Amino acid sequence: MSRTRAALLVALAAAGLAAGGCGNPSFDRRIDQGGRGVGEACTRASDCRSGLCLSRVCAASIPAGACSPSGRRPAIALGAVAGPAERPADVPDPPCALPVNTAVIGPVQERGTHVPGDEVSFDVPPGTTGFTLYLQEVDGTAPEAVDWPGAGPAANAPFPQLVLDAGGARFYDDAASPPIVDGSRDYSQWLLFYAGVIPAAGAVTIPNTTTALDRVRSDGQLAPGAWRFTLNDLAAACTTTAGCTGGSTAGRYDVKVVTRAGPLLSTGTLDLEIYLVSSDPAHPEYTAANAAADPSTNATAAQFRRLVDGLQSLFARAGVCLGTVTFHDVPDWARTELSTPSIDDSGPCSELARLFRLAVPRNAVHLFLVDELTTSASGSGGTVVGLDGSIPGPSGVPGGVNSGAAVVLADLGAEAAPGACSPASPFSVAACGTDVVSYIAAHEAGHWLGLYHTTEATGTALDPLADTPGCPCGTCRPASSPLPCGSALLSAPQCAGGSGCGGGDNLMFWQIDPSVARGTLTPQQGEVVRLNPAVR
Template identity: 25%
Template sequence: MRRALALLLVLGGLAGACTGADDLEVVAPDPVEDDADGGDADADEDVAPGPTDDLRIVELELDQSSEVVVDVAADEVSLLFLARGQGPEDEVFVDAIIAPDGTLVDAPLELQPSNFGDTAVLLPLYADEPLQPGEWTFVVDSDAGLESAQAILKRGPLATDQVVDVTFHVASFAFAEASQAEREELALVYRNAGDTILGAHGLAVGDLAFVDADPAVTEAFADIELPSSGDDAAQRELCGSLDTGEGPSRRLAFAIVDRVVDPDDEEGETEGNAAGLPGATILPGLSTSCVLMIADGSRDVTDLAATVWHEAGHLMGLPHTTEAEGDTFDLFDDTPECVAAEFDGSLGDGADGFVDAEECPDGDNLMFHDSDALAISEQQAFVLRHHPLFQPAP
């Protein structure tokens, strides 16, 4: 009911009630300094770009309406919209997105479920629908109203080669005592898998680092409860507690825990899980900002690279190409659909109500619902390239 009401308000011509926003530029200090004679001390030196020179982070103004406006500049090519509720258990979702030309943009909302604590939307999804400059309006609903909303805008033109830096946050007793050699082995396996996935698209894994979580965090979350019914409160609390510093962190966060306990399925094993689709990342303290991975499961942690990169794909905006029942699919036209009526049981083993990688034409894609494949399509790579976690290669 709340969603329908918000859409009626938009279609009734009430969009744009919110005023503008204050820009918080996240850029390195100006490298050119005046010398004592008034000249440019460093004018002849090459200065490396700062880590966030291609981003603009905006604190958005909130009023009593449900509408939040983001003003997109002509040179900005992607937008990660973030909204935080008043508390960690408050449901937050985007009801509608109105482009500067007045059209309703539905595709991201078909992929993004409502979240608790905070939520995010990534634009654009398609190469043939670039981000329009001008005022974008997001109609947002939350149980108790919003605490804050931000926009992270990525400037173009995009660099040909981009990388994503990774931090492994160790909240695991099993992995805490791993030697430097064991950590380097894990990093190499994940780098190689990531580069296999990304390399055909001008993308790569950048820096990989390990950070040991605070002992209290490990004590609380090494055995973390994640019911398959969908209550991910513990993971959201873990993500929000990871130490990412005071300012923006342009690093993909993996949280290594010992086990993921599912009280709804004692026989199953969860090897990895993304906190959001997409997650609310970059800024500190966000609760849908990390990917869980286990260190003490039936498979060695180094064998989980495909699973964990699959979950990282979710965190950066990629849905499943095909869901397990073979009746729901992503929105990209270069990933096949595995329709259950056509493919379930196509190998002669009888239909069982689910489609698997061996039966499906998209079973060789990283984002198939159940696959160890290490490949993505051009349109999936387009989404990753535009995500603010990816930055120009050094």
């Protein structure tokens, strides 16, 4: 588990502009590996010439799903106002005691309330291809942060210390160290990557690494039977760590487990809930009614239609069909108080958490469009234009402190040249601000669905997927850089292609630079997304 808040920022660089490409996903494998042909038995992908083993048989491609994202125009709906009409009284903070949220998807296993150190068992039925552990603080029992030696204030994140599969084999050990490849930590060889960075809540979704994807594909399921995990939080770990202050073993957490059945398919369907949280006096027209109006007669509706179509074109690369995109207003009090939320506080009573708790009780990705994300931190690397409540998001358990992603909508409708955002103009983050908002929103939704930055900003941590291009600091930091690895930031142009320095074009790069951003997604990124419980 990462001890620092990372992996969450998208920065928008002020840079030259270029058009983005567009294409359909291909999930056919390209790498010749083992010697076995299609139809022959296998145990892992490396046995097969196709590089793909499905349920112990070498295959040419992943079976087709029920929908086709190519050229799709998602349905847009007008939803109810989200959140209480009257401003609720402030929750005393500390302790910021909040109710536990209920699951709106099934099957859910309610595992009750547990404390750090408890071993919690749950059932993985035959045919299960993924599961999520949901951890929610109960009654404000846990401190928000501890002072971790060498790291300073650190959010008291709950996390699984140890996960054992049905055979008793170690699936995840938080105390282990990953292999170092070219100066970067490489988690693709692990079965689970988890980085809890906020207090009070966490969602741990499996599979999210190359090795776990291979296991799920090749076995056709996760090992069925009784799995176990040991609950921990940073405050409890602090009590046994020399030099750490602020520790506590008082935290209590509600544990839910949602399992996902069914095979991996080439496409899947995702619903979006989009909340308009603008109080910009220049844009009173940013209402859900306008967003859902007829785009042929309403200019605001036309831009929101373009926003949704742009999201679909980006998600098509992950094999995702957007089902229904529902726009919501929030009550006036929320629009006034939360349209420029501070991102400096990650606590359960922070402005971001209050915003995310407005989410309606539906299984979807919940995107909150705000005017600005404010911070007292210096703007190294660009302006923060998007932030997730957590990675991954709590799919199917909405209304919690991490139940959303915030996206800045300030660029909506801005045109580099007249007509760049008109219906006839192609998708371009270089030319059309609405497409920039689509790009940010797709990136944040990617985080919600389990994707990390292909390479973190300092180039010292890679995502847990082997087919995403890396940009490791040891190779890619310019020799002229005055800063050492760990301090230097690797920009998108520095990670834009050759010599083992890639990923700047990927949707999940940490920085959007229109000169290189293409919204690329790899086959494994698509698989992680489609196995998330929010995708059906």
